[in-house]
Amino acid sequence: xxxxxxxxxxxxxxxxxxxxxxxxxxxxxxxxxxxxxxxxxxxxxxxxxxxxxxxxxxxxxxxxxxxxxxxxxxxxxxxxxxxxxxxxxxxxxxxxxxxxxxxxxxxxxxxxxxxxxxxxxxxxxxxxxxxxxxxxxxxxxxxxxxxxxxxxxxxxxxxxxxxxxxxxxxxxxxxxxxxxxxxxxxxxxxxxxxxxxxxxxxxxxxxxxxxxxxxxxxxxxxxxxxxxxxxxxxxxxxxxxxxxxxxxxxxxxxxxxxxxxxxxxxxxxxxxxxxxxxxxxxxxxxxxxxxxxxxxxxxxxxxxxxxxxxxxxxxxxxxxxxxxxxxxxxxxxxxxxxxxxxxxxxxxxxxxxxxxxxxxxxxxxxxxxxxxxxxxxxxxxxxxxxxxxxxxxxxxxxxxxxxxxxxxxxxxxxxxxxxxxxxxxxxxxxxxxxxxxxxxxxxxxxxxxxxxxxxxxxxxxxxxxxxxxxxxxxxxxxxxxxxxxxxxxxxxxxxxxxxxxxxxxxxxxxxxxxxxxxxxxxxxxxxxxxxxxxxxxxxxxxxxxxxxxxxxxxxxx
Amino acid sequence: xxxxxxxxxxxxxxxxxxxxxxxxxxxxxxxxxxxxxxxxxxxxxxxxxxxxxxxxxxxxxxxxxxxxxxxxxxxxxxxxxxxxxxxxxxxxxxxxxxxxxxxxxxxxxxxxxxxxxxxxxxxxxxxxxxxxxxxxxxxxxxxxxxxxxxxxxxxxxxxxxxxxxxxxxxxxxxxxxxxxxxxxxxxxxxxxxxx
Numbered sequence: 137x138x139x140x141x142x143x144x145x146x147x148x149x150x151x152x153x154x155x156x157x158x159x160x161x162x163x164x165x166x167x168x169x170x171x172x173x174x175x176x177x178x179x180x181x182x183x184x185x186x187x188x189x190x191x192x193x194x195x196x197x198x199x200x201x202x203x204x205x206x207x208x209x210x211x212x213x214x215x216x217x218x219x220x221x222x223x224x225x226x227x228x229x230x231x232x233x234x235x236x237x238x239x240x241x242x243x244x245x246x247x248x249x250x251x252x253x254x255x256x257x258x259x260x261x262x263x264x265x266x267x268x269x270x271x272x273x274x275x276x277x278x279x280x281x282x283x284x285x286x287x288x289x290x291x292x293x294x295x296x297x298x299x300x301x302x303x304x305x306x307x308x309x310x311x312x313x314x315x316x317x318x319x320x321x322x323x324x325x326x327x328x329x330x331x332x333x334x335x336x337x338x339x340x341x342x343x344x345x346x347x348x349x350x351x352x353x354x355x356x357x358x359x360x361x362x363x364x365x366x367x368x369x370x371x372x373x374x375x376x377x378x379x380x381x382x383x384x385x386x387x388x389x390x391x392x393x394x395x396x397x398x399x400x401x402x403x404x405x406x407x408x409x410x411x412x413x414x415x416x417x418x419x420x421x422x423x424x425x426x427x428x429x430x431x432x433x434x435x436x437x438x439x440x441x442x443x444x445x446x447x448x449x450x451x452x453x454x455x456x457x458x459x460x461x462x463x464x465x466x467x468x469x470x471x472x473x474x475x476x477x478x479x480x481x482x483x484x485x486x487x488x489x490x491x492x493x494x495x496x497x498x499x500x501x502x503x504x505x506x507x508x509x510x511x512x513x514x515x516x517x518x519x520x521x522x523x524x525x526x527x528x529x530x531x532x533x534x535x536x537x538x539x540x541x542x543x544x545x546x547x548x549x550x551x552x553x554x555x556x557x558x559x560x561x562x563x564x565x566x567x568x569x570x571x572x573x574x575x576x577x578x579x580x581x582x583x584x585x586x587x588x589x590x591x592x593x594x595x596x597x598x599x600x601x602x603x604x605x606x607x608x609x610x611x612x613x614x615x616x617x618x619x620x621x622x623x624x625x626x627x628x629x630x631x632x633x634x635x636x637x638x639x640x641x642x643x644x645x646x647x648x649x650x651x652x653x654x655x656x657x658x659x660x661x662x663x664x665x666x667x668x669x670x671x672x673x674x675x676x677x678x679x680x681x682x683x684x685x686x687x688x689x690x691x692x693x
Numbered sequence: 694x695x696x697x698x699x700x701x702x703x704x705x706x707x708x709x710x711x712x713x714x715x716x717x718x719x720x721x722x723x724x725x726x727x728x729x730x731x732x733x734x735x736x737x738x739x740x741x742x743x744x745x746x747x748x749x750x751x752x753x754x755x756x757x758x759x760x761x762x763x764x765x766x767x768x769x770x771x772x773x774x775x776x777x778x779x780x781x782x783x784x785x786x787x788x789x790x791x792x793x794x795x796x797x798x799x800x801x802x803x804x805x806x807x808x809x810x811x812x813x814x815x816x817x818x819x820x821x822x823x824x825x826x827x828x829x830x831x832x833x834x835x836x837x838x839x840x841x842x843x844x845x846x847x848x849x850x851x852x853x854x855x856x857x858x859x860x861x862x863x864x865x866x867x868x869x870x871x872x873x874x875x876x877x878x879x880x881x882x883x884x885x886x887x888x
Contacts, residue, residue, distance in 0.1 A: 253708055322715045330708050356719045364726035371825055376815035379730060379825075385818040390733055394726060 171255035172663055173244050176262050178559060180237025181552075183266055187229035188626070190273075194222040196623055199583075203616040205604035215600035216283035217302070221272075223286030224306065227406065228313060229269045231540060234548050235409040236265075236320055239348040241559065243324060245654035245661060246342045248333030248669045253326040261320040268313030275305035282306040285598065287399060288369065290380030290391040295373050304373060307366040314359045314366075321352035321359075333653065335672035342652045342675070343426060346433045347412030350440045351405055357444070358401035365394040389454065396447035404443045406540065408436060410547030411478060414500050417550050418482050420650045421497035422489030425688070428481045429675065435474035442471045452520040453527045461520045468518035472511065479508055494648075495569030499550035502577055506542025510535055513588065528598070531591025537584045549576070549629070556633075557647050561659045562640030568632040575625035582618025586611045651676035709859040710866065717870045720833075724874050727829060728881055731822040735885065738819045742812040744886035747819070749803070753883050756799030757875060760834070763792035764872040767841075767865045777855030783848040786841060789868070793838050800831050823882065830878055833871045840864045 167175060197218055201210040210218065240258065244251055252258050275281045282302035284293040293303045328349050332341070341349075369391070371377040378386040411432075419426045426432060446467040448456060456464075482504055491497065513535040517523050526532065549572075556564050590611050595602060602608055646655040655678055657666050670681045674688035735744065770785030804824075807813070814824045844864055847853065853861065 254712065318716075318719050322712050322719075325715055326708055326712045329711065330705075356715060357722050360719050360722035361726050364723050364730075367829070368727075368730060368825060371814060371821065377821035377825070378815075378818040379821055385734070385737060386821075387733065390730065394730075397726070 171251075171259045173240050173252045173255065173258060174559070174661065174663075174665075176258050177237045177239075177241025179262055180233045180240055180265070183262075183269065184230050184234035184237060185630075187225050187233075187269060191222050191225035191230055192623060192626060194218045194225065196619055198222065199616040199619040201600060202602070202612050204613070205602055205609050207601055210600060212600045213280075213283065216598075217276075217281040219598055220282050220285055220302075220306075224272065224282070224310075226540070227286060227402070228310060229265075229272075231406040231544050231548075232313075232317065233265055235351075235406065235544070236317070238344075238413065238548070238551055238555070239324060239351075239409060240320070242555065242654055243327060243345055243348055244331070245558075245657065245665060246345050246652050247328065247331060247336055248653045248666060248672070249327060249331040250665050252323050253331060254323050257319055258323050261316040261323065264316030264319070265313045268309045268311075268316065271312060272305055272309030275302045275309075278305065287395050288391075289395075290369070290372075290386075290388040291382055293369060293373075293391075294381055295376075304370065307370045307373075311363055311366045311370075314363050317355050318359050321355040324348060324352045325356070333669050333672050336653075339430075340672065340675045343415035343429065343432055344409070344412035347408045347415070347436055350436045351408045354401045354405050354408070354440055354443065358398045358405065361394060362398035362402075365391065365398065368394075392451050392454065393447070396450045397444075399450065400447040401440075401443045403539070404439055406544050408439070410503070410544045411436065413547045413551040413554070414482060414503055416650075416652065417496050417500040417554050418485050420554075420648050421492045421494060421500070422486045423492075424485055424489040425676065426481065427484035427487075428477075431477055432481050435477040438474040439471060442467060442474070446471060449518060449520075449523075452523040465518050465520050469515060472515050472518075475511055479504065479511075494553065495564070495566055495573055496550045496553035498570065498573045499546050499553065502573065503543060503546040503550060506538055506546055506580070510538025510540075510542055513538065526591050528596055529591035530587040530595045530597055533597050534584045534587035534591060537580075537587075541584070542580060546576075549573075554648065555654075556636070557643030558654055558659045558661070560637050560640070561643055562636055563643050563647060564632050564636045564640060568628060568635075572625050572628045572632060575621055575628065579618045579621030579623075579625055583615050583622060584618070586614045586618075590615070646678065651679045653677060656681075706857055706859055706862065709863055713863045713866045717866065720870060721874065724826075724829070724878075727822075727826045728878065731826045732881060734818045734822045738817055741817050741819075742807075742810070743819045744823070744882060747807060747810065747812050748823075748883055748886045750883040750887055753799070753803060753879070756796050756803075757879050759792045759799070760796040760872055760875055763789045763796075764869050766792060767868050771861060771865050774853060774858060774861060775856055779848070779851075779853065779855065782853070783845065786845045786848055790838060790841050790845060793834055793841065793868075797831065797834055797838070800827065800834075826878060826882065830871070830875060837864070837868050837871050840867070 161169065167179065170176060170179075197210060198215065201207050201215060240252070273281075278301055280300040280302050282288065282293075282298070282305065283300075284298050284303055284306075288303060288306060291297060328341070328345060368377070368379040372379050372381060372386070378384045380386050380388055380391045382388050415426055415432055446464055448460065448464040449468040452461055452464070486501075493501075513531070517526075517532070517535065553564055553569055556562075590608065591597075593605075593607065593611075595608060602612070643659045645658055647659075648655075653666075653669065653672070654661075656670055670677045674680055676688050680687035680689060766785050766789045770782050770789060773779075773781040773785055807820075812820050814821050841864060844861060847860075
């Protein structure tokens, strides 16, 4: 349990209470040597932002190449490297560190703790990620980046077909950052289990913390599958092993099973914390408690369990046999149930609320719609005859981007607009933020909505160019223009971050009138987080504090 | 419970034990996949070296007894530390180290003999999956031995006070894991080779 004393009342906005214990150094060394979860969280977020820029540039290069039929802007070889690095970067170096950064910064604050359980291990986790990412990118100057796709299917990823060192850098880089993820998961689970404020029972935990907890369990069990697979791939490549080399008795199929045993839980690893962000943002800006707290939490656990049982839906095209396909199709459709439960929880929370459409809330609402579209195309994939028809086409590219961009990235934007004031002490500009949102929404849908049609028309993914078939040029050009608009939106977002960090409006402790513990301290919080904590008798301790005449705990939640 | 000016909270023994347990769960998942890979290829090698014609379950079984015994000696060391017998504690640690080392020597001899018989990672899929599984396990034993040696050096230097030690608890848990996962591997690799 946390040992921060109770506070009798929230101090006035912007006013620091008590003496700060600043054991952290300032300047560059202070950041490099930091063991403070808040600084490490920000380091994660900045790493994610840098790689978001890199991965975004890779995406733009691909879209420029595909803007016209028979284009020769990129060579086929570079195109393969770029789409491989784009996918690998966005999953492992943007989505995961972005969400881990949020969790690192927020979980101790939300549960009223001074830091995570093991601050040094926390710093170690971050540096494993940073160096794993640098290692992966070093491949570009070491003879060529990996070019076998982000899931590195064997035997394409094996020595005879990928003879540069790219896949070796991929395997070692991901292994290193995978270890970092496991260490971070251990740290967060122990922190949530043992360092909560008095009264903050598991049934009063903020839903973001709930989702982070479930996600860390997924990481703990799924990342070892990736690490084992990568070890085997390296043994094949560096020691002439035979695991996945089909013509000497190995099995390419085994790689697919192993990779997706990691890969499907991974989908939820990068989306559950996003659900958590949405579950914090929507109630605050609807001025209502979350509808069906228990259902949101329990459906998360259901999703986590199911996520380990549906890996082969990525492999319908392999020909595993009818009965196996049926089992995995049913399992995959089942996941839509707990996910749908959440969507209805969020809509019901908004229903009848007095909604404030701040930029954060706009992104959360955008998330609801975009993620639902991605979820629906996902269900269509679960019906394997449809999968056979559209697998490895742009329909799939559209699906994954509606889930991971319209879902995860929109949620991260919602989270950044929501918590930036806490992290920096200053508000992001709402005016610029709204331009960012609308450009992003329009650009995103222009880019990816048309890709559904490209896929249905038969355009395969991962091709560096295409012939001038009827309609293809116009759809591809639309997609490219959309991508450029998204690029502009991201530039505006960066501008907003920088300008607001320097000259934004001061935020005060609790600019959104929110209810969870992170808002009970100054913005930014002192190194030791809290001088005093409010008593926790419900899910909304700050509501109780502000409304002693009508506290939540009188209503039993 | 929580009063004004409460002392800094320290990470407690339970927290360490929980963290190490979580780490070992992830290690278990890692080994599960190596074991599945081995099982997947078992029997696919009808010609050339395979588990049945290359391994010596009896010899490996004898060396395995040493590793298993070390699980009990490390527990004995922990008990001696908590009851305050610091010399006995060091003695049981040393015994554990020696037992683990004997196991590694056995594995080294096995690898050497296989190598002479031209069974290697690159020979065929049996070699690849066998050396990967047992090699990763051997690496874990080696790392455990290093940790035990550090504990032993600290014990000789008089670092441990009687009672519970988080470091000893963490290493002991890890060592139990390394020993008992070997029981699984022994059955899958060596006992199965007999049939």
